[in-house]
Amino acid sequence: MKLNIKEFPKIPERLGSGHRLCSGCGAPIVAKMVLMGTKDPVVVTNATGCLEVATTIFPYTAWKTPFIHSAFENSASTAAGVEAAYQSLKRQGKIKREIKILAIGGDGGTYDIGLQALSGALERGHDFVYLCYDNGAYMNTGVQRSGSTPRGSSTTTSPAGEAVPGKQQFPKDLTAICAAHKIPYVAQGAISNWKDLITKASKAFAVKGPAVLNVLSPCPPGWKHADDLAVEISDIAVNSKIWPLYEIENGQWRITYKPRDKKIRPVEDWIKMQGRFRHLTKKENHHIIEEIQQWADENWDRLERMEKATSSEGGSE
Amino acid sequence: MTKNFIKPLTGASAVSEAMRQIDPDVVAAYPITPQTEIVMKFSQFVNDGKVNTEFVPVESEHSAMSACVGASAAGARAMTATASAGLALMWEILYVAASNRLPIVMPVVNRALSAPINIHCDHSDTMGARDSGWIQIYCESAQEAYDNVIAAVRIAEHEKILLPVMVCQDGFITSHAMERVDILEDEKVKKFAGELKLPFPLLDTDNPVTYGPLDLFDYYFEHKRQQSEAISHVFEVTDSIYKEFEKISGRKYNRVETYKIKDAETAIVALNSTIGTAKDVVDALREKGEKVGLLFPRMFRPFPAEEIAEKLSGLSAVAVLDRSETFSGTGGPMLADIKSALYEKESRPTILKYIYGLGGREINPAQIEQVFSDLKEVKKGKKVEQVVYLGVRE
Numbered sequence: 001m002k003l004n005i006k007e008f009p010k011i012p013e014r015l016g017s018g019h020r021l022c023s024g025c026g027a028p029i030v031a032k033m034v035l036m037g038t039k040d041p042v043v044v045t046n047a048t049g050c051l052e053v054a055t056t057i058f059p060y061t062a063w064k065t066p067f068i069h070s071a072f073e074n075s076a077s078t079a080a081g082v083e084a085a086y087q088s089l090k091r092q093g094k095i096k097r098e099i100k101i102l103a104i105g106g107d108g109g110t111y112d113i114g115l116q117a118l119s120g121a122l123e124r125g126h127d128f129v130y131l132c133y134d135n136g137a138y139m140n141t142g143v144q145r146s147g148s149t150p151r152g153s154s155t156t157t158s159p160a161g162e163a164v165p166g167k168q169q170f171p172k173d174l175t176a177i178c179a180a181h182k183i184p185y186v187a188q189g190a191i192s193n194w195k196d197l198i199t200k201a202s203k204a205f206a207v208k209g210p211a212v213l214n215v216l217s218p219c220p221p222g223w224k225h226a227d228d229l230a231v232e233i234s235d236i237a238v239n240s241k242i243w244p245l246y247e248i249e250n251g252q253w254r255i256t257y258k259p260r261d262k263k264i265r266p267v268e269d270w271i272k273m274q275g276r277f278r279h280l281t282k283k284e285n286h287h288i289i290e291e292i293q294q295w296a297d298e299n300w301d302r303l304e305r306m307e308k309a310t311s312s313e314g315g316s317e
Numbered sequence: 318m319t320k321n322f323i324k325p326l327t328g329a330s331a332v333s334e335a336m337r338q339i340d341p342d343v344v345a346a347y348p349i350t351p352q353t354e355i356v357m358k359f360s361q362f363v364n365d366g367k368v369n370t371e372f373v374p375v376e377s378e379h380s381a382m383s384a385c386v387g388a389s390a391a392g393a394r395a396m397t398a399t400a401s402a403g404l405a406l407m408w409e410i411l412y413v414a415a416s417n418r419l420p421i422v423m424p425v426v427n428r429a430l431s432a433p434i435n436i437h438c439d440h441s442d443t444m445g446a447r448d449s450g451w452i453q454i455y456c457e458s459a460q461e462a463y464d465n466v467i468a469a470v471r472i473a474e475h476e477k478i479l480l481p482v483m484v485c486q487d488g489f490i491t492s493h494a495m496e497r498v499d500i501l502e503d504e505k506v507k508k509f510a511g512e513l514k515l516p517f518p519l520l521d522t523d524n525p526v527t528y529g530p531l532d533l534f535d536y537y538f539e540h541k542r543q544q545s546e547a548i549s550h551v552f553e554v555t556d557s558i559y560k561e562f563e564k565i566s567g568r569k570y571n572r573v574e575t576y577k578i579k580d581a582e583t584a585i586v587a588l589n590s591t592i593g594t595a596k597d598v599v600d601a602l603r604e605k606g607e608k609v610g611l612l613f614p615r616m617f618r619p620f621p622a623e624e625i626a627e628k629l630s631g632l633s634a635v636a637v638l639d640r641s642e643t644f645s646g647t648g649g650p651m652l653a654d655i656k657s658a659l660y661e662k663e664s665r666p667t668i669l670k671y672i673y674g675l676g677g678r679e680i681n682p683a684q685i686e687q688v689f690s691d692l693k694e695v696k697k698g699k700k701v702e703q704v705v706y707l708g709v710r711e
Contacts, residue, residue, distance in 0.1 A: 041522035045387060056530035066519040069529035070386050070413050077380035080373055081345060081387025081395065086520060088342040088371035088393055099522055117383065120376030 003037065003202040005195060011036045012064070014044075019055040019062035024227025026217035026234070027051045029191045030133040031104065034213060037201025041065065042100045043082050047075035047109030050140045050219075051133060073113040076121040076130055079103035083126040100205050101128040106217075107148035108138040111174050122181040122210045129204045132174065133217040143222045143276075147172045150242075151295070152288040153276045155222075160279035165288065170295055178212040179248040185211035187247035187256075191218075192235035196245055196256050203249070216243045224275025233273055240265040241300045242292070246307075253306035267293045321566075326498040328456075328491035331463040332398065332424045332484075333358035334498075337368055338506035339470055341422075342393035342513075345373035345384035349403040350436045351488040352426040356398060378403035382410035382421075389419035390528050392518025394470070396421065400488060401428035404442045408449070414481045415450025416544060417528055420473035420515075421481040423451075424466055427589065427640075428488040429676040437677020438488040440588060441641040444650045450544060452482040452551055453618040455588045459496040462486040464568055465615075467501075470510050471558045477550040479516075487590040489677065505565050548619050555616065572616040573624045577603060581610030583666075583692035584629065586655055587638040588613065591673075591680055598685040609689050614651070622658035629655070630662040634695040636669040636688045638680075638707070648672065648704045667695050673707035684708055 014035040021028050027050055035042060043066045046052040052069045055062040070078045079101050089095040103121075105114050110132040118130060137155045138144040145158040151170045154160035158167035179186045184207040189197035197215065204211035216237055218230040225233055237243035238257065241264070245257040259265075268289050271277040280288050326334060333355045336344065344363075346356045363372040373388075375381045381397045388395040399407060404425060414421050425443055429435040443453060454469060456462040462484060469482040486492055501509075517526045532540060552572060559570045576596055578584055585595055592613045602609045612628060612635075614621060629635050637656075639649020647653070648670040659665045669691060674680045684707055695701060 043391070043519050043522070053531045056527050058530040058532045058536045061527035061530060063527050064525060066522055066525045067527045068387065068390050068519060070383055070417075071409055074380065074383035074386075074410065077375060077383035078387035080375070080380070081343065081384030081389070082391040082519060083387075084343045084345065084371040084373045084384065085388040085391035085393035085395070088369065089391075089520065091371075092342070092369050095520060097522070099520060116376060117380050120380055123376070124373065 003039070007039070008036045008198050011039060014042060014063070014065040015055065016062045016064055018060070020057060021050060021054040022221060022227070024220040024230050025050070026135065026191055026219065026230045027133045029230065030131070030215045030217050033191060033194055033197050034102070034131050034201040034215070035065070036198050038100050038205035040098045040100045040205070042102050045070070045075050045078040045082060045101070045103045047105035047114055048072040049106040049109055051104060051106065053140060072109050074117050075103040075105040075109060075114060077117040079128045079130070080121045080124065080126045083128050103128055103130045105132055106139070107132060107134040107136060108146045111147035111172055119181065122178060122183050122212070125209050127209055130210065130212045132212070132214045134214055135217040135219040135222060136171070137222050139219050139222040148174065151292055152280050154279060155276070165279050165285045175214045178214070182251065183210040183212065184208065185247070185249055187213055188243070188245055189213060189215045190234040190238050190243055190245060191215070192231050192238055193245055193257055200247060203247070222276065225273055229273065233270070236265055236270045236273065239263050240267045240270045240296065242267050242270055242296045244300060244303055246303055252310045252312065253303065255303055255307055267296050321499050321501050324498050324500050325495050326459055327354065327493050327495055328459040328462050328486045329354035329426065329493065330358055331459040331498045332466055333362070334500060335463045335466040336396060337362045338501070338503050339396070339467065339510050340368045340507070341370055341396045343371050343373065343385070343388035343395045344397060345375050345381045345388065345395070346397045347375050347378045347381045347399070347403060349378070349400050351428060351492045352398050352400040352403065354492065355424060355426070378406040379410060382407040382414060385421045386410060386414050386417065386419055389414070389421050390417060390518070391520045392515050394513040396423065398424040398426070400426040401430055401442045404446060405430060408446065411446055411449040411451060413529070416540070418479040418547065419481060420479050422466065422469045422473050423481065423483050424462065425483045425485045426488045426492045427485050435676040436488070438490050439640045439675045439677065443483060443485050444641040446483070447618050447650065450480065451618060452480055453616065454482060454484050455615055455617055456484065456486045456491070457589055457592045457613065459491060459494070459498050462491065463498055463500070464562065464566060464570065467506055467509065468558055468562045468570065472551070472555050474513055475554045475558070478547055478554055480547055480551070485589065490590040501566055509562070509565055551619050552621065570615065572621045573628065574613040574615050575628055576611035578610030578612060578628060580608055581632060582608040583634045583689065583696060584610040584612055584632055585636045585638060585685065585688055586612045586614070586651065588617070588640065588651070591638060591640070594680060594682060595685050598682050598689065602686070602689055607689070620654050620658070622654070625655065626658040626662050629666055630659060630664050632666040634669065634692045635666040636671055636692055638671045638673055638688070640674045642672055642675065669695060669701055670704040671707045672704060678708055680708065
C-alpha cells in the first residue's frame with residue numbers, strides 16, 4: 001500500500017549514522033529516503049560500491065535491517081534468490097509476515113556490469129525493488145567513466161586531455177531500458193524532491209512484481225563540488241531538466257515535476273557548479289555544453305510525448 | 318529394510334530424481350550441455366507440482382550461483398547444477414558461497430573447457446574450481462551420483478561444516494548413459510535430509526545480520542582461518558553421514574575408495590567413470606595372477622592425503638591418471654596432490670604420470686592394460702620420468 005506523507009517519519013531508521021561515506025555524499029540520503037517507503041521489514045542486497053564498502057566495515061555495520069553484499073554485478077540476482085527463498089518459505093507456511101526486498105547498486109553496478117542480472121530479474125518478475133543510486137561514474141575505485149557518465153565529464157578513464165575533452169558519449173537511458181521490460185513501476189527521482197522520491201519508493205514497494213528507482217546521487221569528490229551542495233545540485237539538475245523526475249506506472253509515462261518559467265535553469269548552471277566539467281567553460285569546448293542542452297531538451301520533449309501517448313485521457317496511441 | 322525400487326536412469330536423471338526427493342526450497346539454474354537434462358527434468362517436477370521448490374530460471378550461471386547465495390543466506394535450502402563453461406562463469410561467486418559458509422549443493426557434470434569448444438567429458442572444469450572452498454565429491458556411476466547428492470545435503474548443512482558441495486559425474490559417459498539405479502523411497506530421503514536450520518537467515522528480520530561486509534587486513538585473515546577450521550571437520554562429518562546413509566540404503570561409501578588394493582603391488586589412481594573401466598581390467602589381470610588394484614579419491618576437496626598415503630605407500634609403483642591438464646609442465650592436478658601426500662612417507666611407490674581423455678577422448682580397457690603393463694616395467698626397474706599423454710596422436 002502506498003504510504004501517506006504523514007507516515008514517512010514514523011518508519012524506523014534502517015541505515016544508521018556512523019557509516020564512513022564521504023561528507024556530503026548523496027548515496028546514504030538516497031538509501032534512507034527510499035527505505036522510508038515501506039513499513040514492512042526490508043532485506044537489502046547491495047552491489048559492491050561506495051554505499052556497500054562504507055557502511056559495512058567489519059566488525060561494524062550501519063545496517064539495522066538484514067543486508068547482504070555478494071559481488072559487483074549481482075545485486076539483482078542475489079535479490080532474486082532472496083525473493084525466491086521468501087516465496088518458497090511463505091508458501092510452505094514457514095514465514096508468515098510480509099517482507100520487502102530491496103536490491104541496491106550504483107550506476108557502475110547497474111548500467112554496466114550488473115545490467116544483465118538486472119534485466120533477467122525484471123523479466124522473471126521477482127517481487128522486489130531495484131534502486132540505482134546514480135552518481136555517474138565508478139566513484140568507489142576513483143572516478144572512472146561508466147555508461148551513466150554525462151557527456152563532457154572528466155573522469156580518470158575519460159580525462160579532459162589536450163586532444164579529447166572528457167567523455168565523448170551521452171549516458172545510456174537506464175530508466176527507459178527498465179521500462180522496456182514492461183514491469184509495473186519504474187521511476188526517476190532526486191533527493192532535492194524528497195516527497196516525490198519517498199512517494200515513488202512507497203509505490204515501488206507497494207506494487208506486486210519488480211519496480212526500479214533510478215535516483216541521482218551527487219558525489220562531492222567525483223563531481224568536484226563543495227560537500228554542502230548535494231541537495232542544491234540535485235535541485236538544479238531537476239530544474240535544468242538534465243535529470244527529469246518521472247515515473248512509468250503500468251505503462252503510463254508521467255512527468256512528476258515540471259519546472260515552471262522562473263524555476264527553469266539552463267544546463268550550463270548545473271555544469272558550472274562541478275569541477276568535472278571545468279574544461280567545458282573553455283571557448284573551444286563551449287559547443288559541448290550546447291550539445292548537452294540540446295540532448296536534455298530533446299529528452300524532455302520525448303518524455304512529454306511519451307506522457308501524452310500513454311495517458312489514459314486519450315493519447316495518440 | 319523397507320523397499321526401494323529400481324529405475325533405468327541416466328546419471329543426469331538420477332540426480333534430478335535425488336533433487337525431487339530432497340525437495341529444496343530454491344533451485345536456480347541455467348541450461349548447459351551435458352547438465353541440461355538435470356534442469357529439464359527438475360523443471361517438469363516443479364510444473365507438475367511434485368516439489369515445493371521455487372524454481373528460478375536465471376539468465377546465466379553467474380546469476381544461478383548468485384541467486385543460490387541470496388536464497389541460502391535468506392535461510393532456504395538452495396541447489397543448482399552446472400558444467401564446464403557454466404561453472405567457469407560462476408567462478409567469482411563460488412568463492413562468495415564458500416566464504417559466506419552457505420551450504421549450497423551443486424551437481425556438476427564434468428565437461429571440457431573452451432577453447433576450442435568441446436562438449437564432452439574431462440575434469441578441467443571442477444579441477445579448476447578445486448581451491449574455491451567447495452567440498453568436492455566424485456562419482457563413478459549414476460547410482461553414486463544419486464546417492465552422493467543426497468548425502469551431500471547433510472554434509473553441507475552440518476553445523477560444524479556449513480560449506481557448499483559439488484557432486485561430480487562424467488559428462489555423457491555417466492550423465493547420458495542409462496543405468497540401473499536403486500531409488501530410495503521418497504519418505505526415507507525426506508527424513509534423511511531433514512529440515513535445514515541455518516544459524517543467521519536474512520529472512521529473520523527481527524534479528525538483522527550483515528552478510529559480506531568489507532573485511533580488511535585486520536579481520537579477513539581470521540575469517541579465512543575459520544574457513545580452514547570448518548574444512549578440517551569435513552572428514553569426520555562425512556564419515557558419520559556416509560554411515561547413516563548406509564543404514565537407509567545399504568550402500569557403503571568412503572572418502573577414499575579402493576579396489577583390490579590390499580595385496581596389490583601396483584595400482585592406478587583415477588576419478589569417476591574411468592574407475593568402472595579400470596575395475597574390469599583389474600579383474601582380468603587378477604585372473605592372470607597379477608597383483609593390481611585401484612584407488613579412487615571420492616572426496617577430492619578436502620583432500621584425504623593421509624589416508625591416500627597410507628593406502629599407497631606400501632606399493633611398488635602407482636600410475637596417476639589425470640583427466641585434465643594444469644599446464645604447469647609437471648602433469649595433472651591430482652598427480653601433484655598424490656605426490657605431495659606421499660612425501661612424508663618413508664616408503665614411497667614410483668609414480669607414473671598420465672594425462673588422458675581430454676575433451677571426451679575415449680579411455681578403453683586396452684589403454685588401462687597398457688598402464689598396468691608400464692607399471693610392471695617400472696617395478697622391474699625401468700625409469701619413466703615424463704608425463705605420458707595416453708591415447709593422443711603425438
